Amino acid sequence: xxxAQEELFIANAANSTITVYVRTAQADTAPLRTLAGxxxxxxxxxxxxxxxxxxxxxxxxxxxxxxxxxxxxxxxxSPPTRTLSGIATGLNQPFGLAVDLVxxxxxxxxxxxxxxxVYARTAQGDTAPLRTLxxxxxxxxxPTALAVDLTHDELVVTxxxxHSITVYARTAQGDxAPLRTLxxxxxxxxxxxxxxxDLAHDELVVAxxxxSTITVYARTAQGDTAPLRTLAGxxxxxxxxxxxxxxxxxxxxxxxNFDNNTxxxxxRTAQGDTAPLRTLRGLGGVAGLSQPTWAVGTTEKAVSISSSSPKGxxxxxxxxxxSSSTKGRNVVSLVFTGLGCxxxxxxxxLIATQYGIAASxxxxxxxxxxxxxxxxxLGWGLIICGFxxxxxxxxxxxxx
Numbered sequence: 474x475x476x477a478q479e480e481l482f483i484a485n486a487a488n489s490t491i492t493v494y495v496r497t498a499q500a501d502t503a504p505l506r507t508l509a510g511x512x513x514x515x516x517x518x519x520x521x522x523x524x525x526x527x528x529x530x531x532x533x534x535x536x537x538x539x540x541x542x543x544x545x546x547x548x549x550x551s552p553p554t555r556t557l558s559g560i561a562t563g564l565n566q567p568f569g570l571a572v573d574l575v576x577x578x579x580x581x582x583x584x585x586x587x588x589x590x591v592y593a594r595t596a597q598g599d600t601a602p603l604r605t606l607x608x609x610x611x612x613x614x615x616p617t618a619l620a621v622d623l624t625h626d627e628l629v630v631t632x633x634x635x636h637s638i639t640v641y642a643r644t645a646q647g648d649x650a651p652l653r654t655l656x657x658x659x660x661x662x663x664x665x666x667x668x669x670x671d672l673a674h675d676e677l678v679v680a681x682x683x684x685s686t687i688t689v690y691a692r693t694a695q696g697d698t699a700p701l702r703t704l705a706g707x708x709x710x711x712x713x714x715x716x717x718x719x720x721x722x723x724x725x726x727x728x729x730n731f732d733n734n735t736x737x738x739x740x741r742t743a744q745g746d747t748a749p750l751r752t753l754r755g756l757g758g759v760a761g762l763s764q765p766t767w768a769v770g771t772t773e774k775a776v777s778i779s780s781s782s783p784k785g786x787x788x789x790x791x792x793x794x795x796s797s798s799t800k801g802r803n804v805v806s807l808v809f810t811g812l813g814c815x816x817x818x819x820x821x822x823l824i825a826t827q828y829g830i831a832a833s834x835x836x837x838x839x840x841x842x843x844x845x846x847x848x849x850x851l852g853w854g855l856i857i858c859g860f861x862x863x864x865x866x867x868x869x870x871x872x873x
Contacts, residue, residue: 478771479495479496479497479770479771479772480493480494480495480496480771481493481494481495481496481498481727481736481753481768481770481771482521482523482768482770482771483521483729483736483765483767483768484518484519484521484532484716484729484765484767485518485762485763485764485765485766486517486518486535486731486763486765487763488509488761488763489509489513489516489517489518489536490507490508490509490515490518490761490763491507491509491515491518491521491530491532492504492506492507492760492762493506493507493508493548494753494760496723496770496771496772498736498753498760499738499751499752500753501754501755501758501759502753502759502760503759503760503761504760504761506546507548507761508530508543508547508549508551509549509550510549510550510551511550512551512552513541513550513551513552513553514534514537514539514541514552514553514556515532515541516535516536516537517536517537518532518533518534518535518766518767519533519534519535519567519568519569519715519716519766519767520532520533520568520569520570520581520582520716520766520767521533521570521716521766521767521768521769522570522571522572522769523545523769524572524574525545525771526574527594528544529543529544529545529554530542530543530544530545530547531570531572531579533567533568533569533570533581534567535566535567535568535584537558538558538562538564538565538566538567538585539556539557539558539564539567540556540557540558540564540567540570540579540581541553541555541556541557542554542597545771555597556597556598557592557596557597557598557600558598558599559600560599561599561600561601562590562592562596562599562600562602563583563590563601563605564581564583564590565583565585565586565588566583566585567581567582567583567584568582568583568584568615568616568617568618568666569582569616569617569618569619569631569668569716570582570619571619571620571621572594573594573621573623574594575623577593578591578592578594578603579591579592579593579594579596580619580621580628582616582617582618582619582630583615583616584616584617585615586607587607587611587616588605588606588607588613588616589605589606589607589613589616589619589630590602590604590605590606591603591604591605591646604644604646606628606645606647606649607647607648608647608648608649609648610648610649610650611639611648611649611650611651612632612635612637612650612651612654613632613639614633614635614637615632615634616630616631616632617630617631617632617633617665617666617667617668618630618631618665618666618668618715618716619631619668620668620670622643622670622672622692623643624672626642626643627640627642627643627652628640628642628643629668629670629677630668631665631666631667631668631679633664633665633682633683634664635656636656636660636662636663636664636665636683637654637655637656637662637665638654638655638656638662638665638668638677638679638690639651639653639654639655640652640653640654640695653693654695655677655694655695655696655698656696656697657696657697657698658697659697659698659699660688660690660694660697660699661681661684661688661699661700661703662679662681662688663681663683663684663686664681664682664683664684665680665681665682666680666681666682666714666715667679667680667682667714667715667728667767668717669717669719670692671692671719671721672692673721675691675692675693676690676691676701677689677690677691677692677694678717678719678726680714680715680716680728681714682713682714682715684705685705685712685713685732686703686704686705686711686714687704687705687714687717687728688700688702688703688704689702689703702742702744703745704726704739704743704744704745704747705745705746706745706746706747708748709737709746709747709748709749710730710733710735710737710748710749710752711728711730711737712730712731712733713730713731713732714728714729714730714731715729715730715731715765715767716729716766716767716768717768718768718769718770720770721741722772723772724740724741725738725739725740725741725750726738726739726740726741727768727770728768729765729766729767729768730765731765734754734755734762734763734764734765735752735753735754735755735762736752736753736755736762736768737749737751737752737753738750738751738753810859814858814859815855815856815859815860817855819856
């Protein structure tokens with residue numbers, strides 16, 4: 474695969490473009506490439522997903538009720554490789570979207586008719602959804618961002634007008650009620666329009682367009698629960714934040730600001746009135762930002778794609794740097810498995826050695842020489858295996 478870069482993809486609603494920058498772009502930096510023009514089919518793009526497993530860039534177009542798919546390296550007036558649109562699709566002002574690579578599905582939040590529609594990942598043309606979540610009991614009103622949490626088999630949705638986060642079974646359809654709802658004055662939710670499920674830290678990270686804040690909660694928070702931390706204030710530069718992303722590889726929070734045409738980047742745990750680490754500025758300059766709605770970062774380092782697609786771990790391949798990643802848990806598993814192998818191997822070698830000494834001193838023993846050799850070899854094998862696992866863990870750390 475040729476494309477493996479640390480890049481930042483931005484959807485711009487006002488000029489119907491996708492602009493791509495180096496991940497660390499700041500100030501008035503020109504994009505590496507821009508996807509724009511009538512042939513692209515872009516029309517007020519909102520939701521954005523990069524699927525590295527299939528080398529695809531997937532865009533929800535709020536303006537013409539369509540989902541368009543491109544190569545991640547597409548630029549200029551390039552037509553999509555496929556388009557999902559038409560009456561049968563049920564698409565109605567699509568806002569946020571997610572790709573589930575485990576079940577090969579595309580999940581779309583429809584702002585215009587308060588629904589969540591699910592399609593085969595490769596659906597195109599005027600194709601009906603596989604299932605639709607819609608109705609009064611769902612309390613969708615209207616759905617903006619969404620995330621699929623495959624670890625807990627849940628679908629998590631932000632709702633702008635009723636200032637809530639609703640959580641459903643992943644396969645919920647029809648007029649299904651949420652499993653739990655986060656809403657109320659203490660939550661500080663205010664027209665939430667961006668969402669990340671951070672499985673590594675068991676948190677929900679939410680962009681509130683109405684209050685120009687970022688609020689963070691325990692993943693299972695419900696009812697009128699206050700946030701664990703809030704990023705807000707004039708120094709933050711937040712202004713109408715929308716489709717944010719969390720970069721676990723670099724421990725950063727990346728936020729598109731719809732109202733002031735900027736992308737602001739913070740440490741992942743920033744709170745209070747904290748200034749950004751860097752700001753990419755837009756309108757009128759060469760950066761090309763124009764009411765940015767969604768941000769997706771990619772990295773060439775080895776990390777899991779997201780909780781909605783854990784099957785896509787790979788090296789030498791660009792993957793979205795979303796904190797829905799399960800990478801942290803996998804690393805811990807490798808470390809402790811390796812140490813466990815070391816310990817068990819050392820115990821077996823010690824046992825074999827002690828019984829060998831006893832046998833050489835002509836003490837009675839139930840252990841034959843062949844058994845001792847077997848245990849000795851097994852012990853050293855486990856020790857070597859443990860060191861190999863720890864070397865693999867070291868190789869896959871972000872700094873490598």
